[in-house]
Amino acid sequence: MEKLNDRAGSVLKCLVDLYTKDGKAVGSKAICEHIAEKVSPATVRSVMADLEDKGFLISPHTSAGRVPTEDGLRYYAKDLISVDLDQEIKTKLEESVANVKDIEVAIKSMSDVIAQLTSYTGIILSPKKDNEVLQTINFMPLEKDRVLAILVAQSGYIENRIIEIPSVIPKDELEKAAKELNQVVFGKTLEEAREIIIKSLREHKNTLDIAMEKILEEEFSNSKSLIVSGQHNLITYPEIVREKLKDLFDVFEEKKLIIGLLDVVKQAEGVQIFIGKDCPLDAAKECSMITASYGSKNSDSLGTIGVIGPIRMNYQQTVSIIDYTAKLLSQILEKQGE
Known part of the structure; x- marks a missing residue:
């Protein structure tokens, strides 16, 4: 994209600053009132016409002013603003x-x-979080067909997920499943644990196994x-x-x-x-x-x-x-x- 001279850059910056406030087309008079340097309306109009020729501005049919194009906004955002926060x-x-x-x-x-x-x-x-080392996995029954899965890492990182299951699972079965899982995954990373458990689950397809598979393959797939x-x-x-x-x-x-x-x-x-x-x-x-x-x-x-x-x-x-x-x-x- 062509580099603008200082005056053209100042006019474009002032115009975009005004435009982004209300979305209305900006005329030369408004720019003269807000631009840092002292410049005549005729000079501003000439610069605006040049910016329009370069594809940075466009004239709406309903207004004598101009609005920035996407190219104009791109130049403004990448070359005319400073990273400075109040x-x-x-x-x-x-x-x-x-x-x-x-x-x-x-x-x-x-x-x-x-x-x-x-x-x-x-x-x-x-x-x-795939490299988090697991401490425990626990399941907590909620209403009807929902279970809260709680993963606790050795670093203290905790991840909770509510999952839907095909049918109600008794609390004692959830506790048994958690105990069996913890024996397998303790000390493993989340990525390692996922591979181990999914491999195990493929050999068993009851309701509880389906629930655990959903936890690992869907809910924690992105970690x-x-x-x-x-x-x-x-x-x-x-x-x-x-x-x-x-x-x-x-x-x-x-x-x-x-x-x-x-x-x-x-x-x-x-x-x-x-x-x-x-x-x-x-x-x-x-x-x-x-x-x-x-x-x-x-x-x-x-x-x-x-x-x-x-x-x-x-x-x-x-x-x-x-x-x-x-x-x-x-x-x-x-x-x-x-």
């Missing part, structure tokens, strides 16, 4: 995880706070937790077509697609910005997504944090929030590994 927002993020040692608690709190601060949808994927917060924030942005919004909500509900996507983007360094058609989620082509990976330097286990919001996004604040939050979560994981 101390007030930093404090809110820090307070949300103050004295929190459990990463699962931290990511839930962070996801909620990010959704609140940005007014977008917060998404956080926890680090993979990850995905937290999605503030889904309904997206309803407030009329530019997101309702049909697309429904598809996106379905993706949030199903989760597997997002988990797979976040697993891929976590390999990249720094904050990643996906705008419009660049977004790897088909259901989010009318949105923007910002992500960053986080994790411990002593481990290759990484998680991903991000937001999904309208293309008309406050990129400077959102990028800064995601960058700072990733650092906070990394610090928590570092302390866990000490």
Whole structure:
């Protein structure tokens, strides 16, 4: 993409800053009132015309002003913003995880706070837990055809899952199953335990075995937790077509697609910005997504944090929030590994 000169960059930045506030087309007069340097309306109009020729701006038929194209927003987000966060927002993020040692608690709190601060949808994927060494597995009967499975690792990591089973299993049978499982999986990693138990289960197909197979093959297949917060924030942005919004909500509900996507983007360094058609989620082509990976330097286990919001996004604040939050979560994981 062609590098803009300082004046063109200043005009584009000012225009996008104004546009992202209300989604309305921006004219030369408004830019002259808000741009840092002193410049005449005629000069601004000339620069805007040049930016339009370059494909960074477009003129809506109903307005004399202009709005940024996806290319214009891409240039703005990657070349014209600075990663700088207000101390007030930093404090809110820090307070949300103050004295929190459990990463699962931290990511839930962070996801909620990010959704609140940005007014977008917060998404956080926890680090993979396949290398956690198991201490115990327990089952607790709930109402009718539901069982709570509790996995406790030697590190203190705890994972709970509610699973549905074909029929009611008596409490004594659940306790017996847990005892037998613990004899097999104690001291094994989650990945090792899964392979051992699935192999054993294939030789027996009663109701209890089916329940345990579901735990291992479905519920713990990713060994990850995905937290999605503030889904309904997206309803407030009329530019997101309702049909697309429904598809996106379905993706949030199903989760597997997002988990797979976040697993891929976590390999990249720094904050990643996906705008419009660049977004790897088909259901989010009318949105923007910002992500960053986080994790411990002593481990290759990484998680991903991000937001999904309208293309008309406050990129400077959102990028800064995601960058700072990733650092906070990394610090928590570092302390866990000490």
